[in-house]
Amino acid sequence: MAVTEHKTEGAPAVTPAGWQPKIVAFCCNWCSYAGADLAGTSRLAYPPTVRIIRVPCSGRISPRFVIRAFQRGADGVLVAGCHPGDCHYSTGNYYARRRFLLARRFIEYLGIEPERFWVKWISGSEGSKFAQVMREMTEAVTALGPNRKVREAE
């Protein structure tokens, strides 16, 4: 099998001017998605970089979704769920907490910059937190440039 240079796969080596990252956010329906919704209805401004995927619970999210997002062109990935103790399904986010503690360290271990993968608890009433997280994450990922690692060729 051909030995490929990881620097040449995926996005171009030079960051085009005005480039904005694509951030994929897995948001649980009951808390973080509602929080995102609230940010919208409250007209809180945050960069238009995020694509939200709604799931019933953060416990549904498998770590492989994160890698899949990076494969398909995401520059940053957010996993957002209810605060521990507030899960709509009682325990889903407790399992997610353990799972993503490990997965985040593991993804970092494989060489993806830690600033590209965030895990946050955002409740349904925390519209401003959602906007804040998106602003901070956009800034951090923009500074890193497009993600080339594990990204599929166009």
Added chain:
Amino acid sequence: MSATTGNLQQELAQLAEAVRARAVELLSSGEVSLVIGHQRPWIGSEAIPAFVKASERAADLVVGPQCAAVLAGYLMDEAGQGTKVAVIARGCDALGVRRLIADRRIAEEDVHLIGLPCLGRIDPVKLGAAADLEPGETVDFEIGSGGLRLRRAGDEGFTDGPQLSEVLADSCLVCDVRKPEGCDELLGEELSGLMAAATAPPVRTMAEWEAEVEELASRSPDDRYTFWAEQFTACIRCFACRNGCPACSCRVCSLDSYQPKWLGHPTELPEQFMFHFIRATDVAGRCVACGECARVCPANLPLMYLNLKLMHDIRSLFGVDRPHVPQEIEPLGKFESDDPEEFM
């Protein structure tokens, strides 16, 4: 691991006899219909899996550091056919079987685990380097008082070789179950030299082995990525690691799934990463550290460094003392309300 009490080579021969006798007993009484162990290979130095159904074939069974494959996975096909299956189990085999039982993949009552004290498995790559052997070379071993003794194909007698500890597989150096745990019976308890070697503290601890991942983890993200990219580029996606792993027991593996297709067919780097990522995270918390994945890999990938990282974090984050030993409920199958919360 030199023999300070007893003569290890003699004891291994006695252990082999005990194993064969027990196999004959179990088979002829009808208590089991199959005994899984190891036998001499047709060529090469590693003993291969043996499936003994008739008492006359029990004489084929061998024991010792030349025994290679972890046998647990075979129970997925062989157990549950209506009769009991016996496994001549080293510590890793026993852990693998307990893993399958804990995962409800096989029933405890379908298996009869016969434990034996183990000196560890010789890693042919390490042996090849230490004794200047080529892949596939046929070599016989003896445990001498000063270390291994080797007889190459065509030679008359044995010559001195390296110390056993120099050529043991990485997973054997840290093994704390060389006297197997959780077996239905244990053979060889009267063999004092073997038992002493099996119960002596391992050459290094599992935690020390896990800590090797710290070196890799301390490099820059780009360096880490380059390291894994090089390794995964050499991966030929044969799935031997998955097929040999006792923790990989799903009847339908998500890596084979077409809908949804988690793993594309092209052997390109993004897919290579996804394969190893999915496998490592799916067995996380359930890996028994047998090292079979690394052993079977035709490309010699350092696969245990994936599992070790997860085990290391499980140990430190969740306070699990022996992450490689099957629990009532494994670490990712439960939670504590005060689990740590980094970066959340």
Added chain:
Amino acid sequence: MTATPFPTGKVLRLPGSSLDQLVQAALRAAGDGAVLYAPVKSGETWTWDVVAPEAAPQAEWWTRTVNTDLSPKNAMMPQTEDIATWRNRFRDLEIIEPPPPPPAVVLGLRPCDAASFDILDDILYDGEFMDETYRTRRMRTLLLTWACARTGPACGCDAFDLTPAATAGDVMIYPDGDDLLVAAVTDRGGPVLDHLAQGGGARDATVDEMQQVAGALAAQTTEIGRRVKLDDLPIDKPGEGPPQAFGSAIWDDLAPRCLSCGTCTYVCPTCYCFAVNDEPRGSDGRRVRTWDSCQYKDFFTMAGGHNPRPSKVERVRQRFMHKLTYHPERYNRWLCVGCGRCVVACPVGLHIAEVGAVLAEAMRQLGPAKEGDLDGSGR
């Protein structure tokens, strides 16, 4: 299945230190834009890939190393190969075929590996199963075969009617001390010698000289060759009923230890099964061919879910009967060159040397097929 005789044409003697001249001569002969495949290390594995000529191994690599871990099969049949990509816009479907592969030179195949392409040609080069991309690559690739100064512990070419100096490929390279004796085998190999002669580093040598060296190399035998005798493996005539050993109990004994991992297939130079899959991405996508293995549990699972080879017994039997009886019946050649990679790579020692020996013995004991004996079981 008799061996091809040694070449008889022009012979050149080249110092091993001038190997690069042979490489350059071959690249010139192959044509504009020709690329060089040579042994290369990927991780801990020796495989074959396109390398810059300066990065090819030195001559002493071939003295030191028996063979690569993976076969050079990917030079003719890459593990992953695009068949086409498509871009689908409203009322505008574009199907894009990949560019044709460039001409190529493969440097330093062992005779077993070079012979494997002659065997793959049986199926893929022409005839009813002709494979276009294989054929295209085959037609524009020059094979430089490097005879073996020594054999390895897992080598077994002589069990399969080859030798460590079997004539195969387009150009033969015979090691003779620090020198290399180079001879053309095919018409395409001739220009390589012509260009090499102009390089200045080579001098003429005689056919006798070359055949003497070649003869000595070819006379080497292997342990597997001494232990596995397939000559008297009675091959049933095709069309006269199923092969004799199909119903034998040997498969029940051999199969249980198989892991169905497919490693044997992937390291083998003569295995050629593949899968074709689509990788859609929204409205776009590509159709990709990848290697596949008949040892995988789902290899033969069909739409509807039926799997005619549900257990390891059927799959292991299939592999070895294909290589040892079905292919020889049809094409008068073993579907194996005795390279020994499966012997080394199989994690549980289930390889063609042992199976060949067991099968040959079983066939000897079974004797000729009896009339009405539909599965060779003797019943």
